[in-house]
Amino acid sequence: MxxxxxxxxxxxxxxxxxxxxxxxxxxxxxxxxxxxxxxxxxxxxxxxxxxxxxxxxxxxxxxxxxxxxxxxxxxxxxxxxxxxxxxxxxxxxxxxxxxxxxxxxxxxxxxxxxxxxxxxxxxxxxxxxxxxxxxNADTKIDENIYEISADDDFIINKIDSAVLSFNDKGKLYRVNHSGEKLYARFGYQDNLINLHYDNLSLDFSTFEQIMYFKTVAENTSSMERKVFFNNSYFDVKYIFAENHIGFTMIIKDITEIKMKEEEIVHKTVAIREIHHRVKNNLQTIISLLRIQSRRTEIEDAKQILDESVNRVQAIARTHELLSRQLEDNIKLEEVLISVMSNLQRGSDENRKITVERDINSDIYLSSDKTVDVALVINELVQNSYKHAFEGKEVGTIKVSADYDQGQRFIKISVEDDGVGYDVNDEEAINLGLQIIKSYAEDKLRGILKIQSDSNGTKTTIKFKP
Missing domain, CATH: 3.30.450.280 (GAF domain)
Structure with missing residues (x-):
């Protein structure tokens, strides 16, 4: 044996x-x-x-x-x-x-x-x-003590959840059709009436424990718990009525809901992993661009490569944030701070350029919109660093973001106190401005407004969240 x-x-x-x-x-x-x-x-x-x-x-x-x-x-x-x-x-x-x-x-x-x-x-x-x-000779319930009206039966039999009522001895004296079907699914072959709670409980609880809770929790009319049984998930609620010396147990099958929640979690984890891998791939591209930038002796080429690094860095930062959270919405403030910090690190150390920010910390955007905004802000701040302060050793760049018209729109602006430029001069429209215009109007479906004179430049974008 x-x-x-x-x-x-x-x-x-x-x-x-x-x-x-x-x-x-x-x-x-x-x-x-x-x-x-x-x-x-x-x-x-x-x-x-x-x-x-x-x-x-x-x-x-x-x-x-x-x-x-x-x-x-x-x-x-x-x-x-x-x-x-x-x-x-x-x-x-x-x-x-x-x-x-x-x-x-x-x-x-x-x-x-x-x-x-x-x-x-x-x-x-x-x-x-x-x-x-x-x-089971004692299966007969005293109907004078537990009267069940036809109306009661009609009502509980219309309820999708299983409803089981127990007397003060722990014996079942009422069960609806859903309850009978549920326990048949568990394999029960008996007539459930008069079975003891301890034979019907789906978790570790006993009748004695439930009645003890009812006694000590005087002001509590119900108790709820979640149960896993027969590879299924259930919400189990115990109802203690003042005029009822036993209790009623309501069992709701939440397996489908639970499985959908788990599916969402699994998909979310997979999406986070994808964002993490995208970020790593973008970092590889950034490393390659930096190597090329260090090796080139042509100043214009070096400048183009450095600008490309900043653009890819803005996208990578968004994916990095997405890889750390479950939700798709991203706090705009975190992304913009990261973009500005990255540009500050690569700025000309011989000039004292101050970057100020006034960003509403309650603004959250979808991942797609966040990438678009990050690229636009990167281009605007980068343009200010590069062109706004020619002939000047000090200057200020201010980045603002807030809701407009209640919360119907988001208004973002980048303002500097530089030398300005002619917004109608086609030769002044470089690749950076083309990216700004394309993303602001085509991607964000927003309104782009540029104001510039000898006192500086202010670019505003207004779009729906």
């Missing part, structure tokens, strides 16, 4: 040697003390790959005829036939006198107890007897 047990555990589980030794102790106790002499006794484990229960030990009755005609060790116990086995494995609670169906198709009743080691379930002990409804 020991070799067979260990072989099955090795094949179907990740149980440790200590776990298997504990199961062997249980088997020895059953055999040495002739426990449950009138019953078929089994021990099942859960296959770690399929989640199905596997029989690893069987002992036929000593005093009665067995319900089985053959050895079923190694066979599968299906949930639809033996719900008590799975319930006890998943909740660590005893399941007593629940109806089941044997591997040979015979109806019976099961008592199932958890076998635990190191604070976890490792197997279940199952005691089976032939079906005898006399065991």
């Amino acid at each position: 020991t070799n067979r047990l260990r072989s099955l555990c090795a094949k179907h589980t990740n149980l440790s040697n200590d776990d298997i030794t504990e199961i062997e102790k249980q088997i020895n106790q059953i055999s040495d003390k002739n426990l449950y002499p009138e019953s078929d006794v089994f021990i099942d484990i859960i296959d770690c790959y399929s989640g199905e229960a596997i029989v690893v030990f069987q002992r036929m009755p000593i005093r009665e005829k067995s319900l089985y005609s053959k050895d079923i060790v190694g066979d599968i116990a299906k949930r639809k036939n033996e719900p008590a086995v799975y319930r006890t494995m998943e909740t660590s609670l005893n399941s007593l006198d629940l109806m089941g169906k044997s591997q040979e198709g015979q109806s019976m009743r099961q008592r199932v107890y958890p076998i635990r080691n190191n604070k976890k379930n490792i197997a279940v002990l199952i005691v089976e007897n032939k079906l005898d409804d006399s065991n």
Whole structure:
């Protein structure tokens, strides 16, 4: 028996040697003390790959005829036939006198107890007897105490969630159609009426614990918890009515919602990883451009390469921020500060150019719009550094961003106190201004306004968030 047990555990589980030794102790106790002499006794484990229960030990009755005609060790116990086995494995609670169906198709009743080691379930002990409804002779509920009107039945049967009401003894006296369907899905074959809460609980809670909570929480009319059972997620709510000495349990299946939430999280993590990789690829491009810039001896080429570095850096910074968060919206202030800091580091150290900012910290934009704005601001500030202060050793650049007309529009401006330029001079329209115009009007669908004279230049962009 020991070799067979260990072989099955090795094949179907990740149980440790200590776990298997504990199961062997249980088997020895059953055999040495002739426990449950009138019953078929089994021990099942859960296959770690399929989640199905596997029989690893069987002992036929000593005093009665067995319900089985053959050895079923190694066979599968299906949930639809033996719900008590799975319930006890998943909740660590005893399941007593629940109806089941044997591997040979015979109806019976099961008592199932958890076998635990190191604070976890490792197997279940199952005691089976032939079906005898006399065991449930007390199934009749006193209808004078728990009157259920036709209106009540009509209402609760229209509710999609399972509704189960228990009396002061923990016995179920009312269940709606959704409740019956739910427990049928779990494999329950009994009429649920008069089953004890401890046989119906989907988590570790017992009737005694629920009633204790009801007693100590005097001003609480309900309690809620989330439960994972039968590979499904549930919201379970307990309602304690003043005129009701028991309680009502409402079970709502939220598996679909939970799965969608997990799918969103997985997709979000994947998107963050994509942003991270894009940022790394852009950093590689930046490194290559800087190498080319250092190697070239042509000043115009060096300047073009340095400007390209700043443009790619503005895009890379946006992807870096996106790789650190779950949401698609980005705080505009963080991106613009990064863009301005990068340009300041590459500015002419012989001139004292002060960069001021007045940016509303509550502005958040989508990733696409943030990249567009970052590129526009990069070009505007870069143009100011490059052209606005010719012949001047000091100057100021101010970047502003705020909501306009309530929150219908966002207004961004870059202003300097430089020498200005003729906005109508086509020769003054360089690549930077072409990028600004293209992104402001085509990408952001905004309005671009440029004002310039001998006192400086102010460029304003207004667009919808």
